[in-house]
Amino acid sequence: MKRRQGWLFFIIFLLTLSFYLLINYPLQLGLDLQGGSQLTLQIIKEEGKVTRDELEAVNSVIDKRVNNLGVSESNLQTLGGDQLILELPGEQNPLVASRVLGKTALLEFRTQKEGTSTDLKTLQLQRFSIKELIEQYSFEEKNQNNDNFLKVIQDDLKDIEQELNYLSTSNDLYGKLIEIKKYVDNEITNLFIKTDLSGKDLINAGRRQEQTNSNWEVLLTFSNSGGEKFAEITKSIAGTNQLLAIILDGESISEASVGNQFASTGITGGSATISGNFSAENARELEVQLKGGSLPLPIEIVETNTIGALLGSKNILKSLYAAISGLIFVGIFMIFNYRILGFVSVLSLVLYGFFNLALYSLIPVTLTLPGISGLILSIGMAVDANILIFERIREELYDGNTLTRSIDSGFQRANSSIVDGHITTLLSCFVLFLLGTNFVKGFAATLGIGVLISLFTSLNCSKTILRFFTTYQSLRQKNLYLPKNNFSN
């Protein structure tokens, strides 16, 4: 009896500890329960596997960009070697994040090839007209498009195509417009020669509103060596008709001439501004991208989940209803069939619930919808062990054994098949956890933890509680353990 008393205190201690943990370390709720967005970013690599270093490099760039965006409480983690998962809790629009994160943001400084001034001028004009056409197209589309206008855009596009001597291959008009714009951008970039100055030489980026109009400009601050390179480059083209282009991801965002006054020293001071008709939003996005540096490998956003905050709290409520009603009905079933033994299993189920939740806050396990369903499902499985034991106890009682003996041998004999039987479930959970997606992992984790804890609660806790009950004479009558009508065996 003494040994069991020790267990009783241990269980009470664990229960107190669980309460303490749950109060001080609240459960972490997944996005499907609190609302928010989750983006899955896939690293694209044409050949070979993404190495650990590359993954970390991409991770750190994305991390910097997310921080600079100023989203609160975001959470970034890697998944499966070549994916990143970004969580944005609350009502934060994933659109801006997706725009800023998805770009490689490779910044280059290039100088113009000699004798290409006329070519560049024509291309610049064409770039201007194609941008106009794209704007027009978007405008017409929004305002219930008029076929006549579309015809005009189509004709204008054809003119540009003729001038370029390039035919677009896309099916729809919008695709054609974008394709031609890319072609022109590419042609412009090709008129410039690479220098050894790039985004790597930046130590900071900023933005400010231009004084003369409402446009924004982006400020670049170079490192010492970057500043020297910039001076060198600007010196080499100062006073000539060659331009300096700032190219972002293959598209020239600014072409500027360098005045004659810089011919002797170049532009010194280690900073430059890009003023290319930026809106406030565009300027901010570019700033964030430049501050974070360029991505060593391109990424693609392959999954976006957004869940409204209200839906999240509804999900919590629904899961709570499901869990509580499940618990109540299982309890009724057990008490109906096993009387006192059933009541014991209900008590150990309640313990089971608290231990589970406490462990979630300790590890910590983020609670998601599939996770909760794993927990609810494991309620049923936790009773499984109790049923195995109770059936044995009943058999022993029917055979005319004393209560204490029946209980002892019931627990003893059921032990091995309980442990055995749970192994297959644990195997499934283990595989799910290793190979599953984030979503699936939640389920595997809660079900697996549940099965393990249930071994403790249904073997140890219920035995201790039962022993405690049987110390009272009034609770030792056999008919409290067996339904009366079944006595006539």
Added chain:
Amino acid sequence: MKYNLELIKNKKKIISFSTFLILFSLLGILYSTFNTSYKKPINLGMDFVGGNELRIERVCEEECSNLSPDSVLENLREISSNKNFINNIKLQFQNNNKLISIRTPYLSIEESNNLITNLDNIIGPLYYESKDSRLIGPKLGKRLLTNCITSLLVSLFAISLYITIRFDKKYALFALLALFHDLLIVFGIFSWLGIILSVEVNSLFAVSLLTIAGYSVNDTVVIFDRIRENLKSKKEGYNETIQLSVNESFRRTTFTSITTLIPLLSIILFGSYSLFWFSLALSLGIIVGSYSSILLAPSLLLKD
């Protein structure tokens, strides 16, 4: 209080019933592979093929006005810039026209936002806090599918290995037969659900298959344990001992199935809609699993 299942007498019936269930499932799988628009053994959902799924509620004063999906689509077509996806859009109203659910091919976040804005213009105002939107790229979908299939194969292999180590060859073989019987039937039922009600399966379905596998084997293990134990000690005939063992563990097996089904039923009744089909698949698996553990697997052990 004793149960008396006449296993020996009914062996033929049990095996015919299981054969019927298996044929029924195979028929569904074949029909689904050749005669449906998707040409797959089972109707793969967005998780596996990629796409965009949106559910959002309307803000209505008292009752939401009646809307026809066709007219909404017509309006959408007029104001959307990307005409392509409109042709493949599926739109439904639920909860007395309050809840709109939409499926489209994969859209970028930008396009998806435009779609919501357009919807807001047509049938708004919309209740943004109730939004549930999922965008899955086709590449990720393929990856998820391979992932799920690998998980299933690996875990089936692990379970088979465990069973073969733990039991004699004959027991292991029949336990595994019962397991594949259970999985095939649940799969077949969902093939039929896909054909008849266009129910789609997502990654949670794969999870439910895995859980069923673990659970079903667990049940069979308990009964086979009892059989082994009794064969060692009892003096009755082989077949009679098996029948006795099944009757002895009948209460235990049905009771644990019931206590597992009860929480699943509460999820089906009260839980979130995203867990509905998942819980249903699990429930089916547990029902079929207990049937095969109690009746099918021991029947296979019987000698003629």
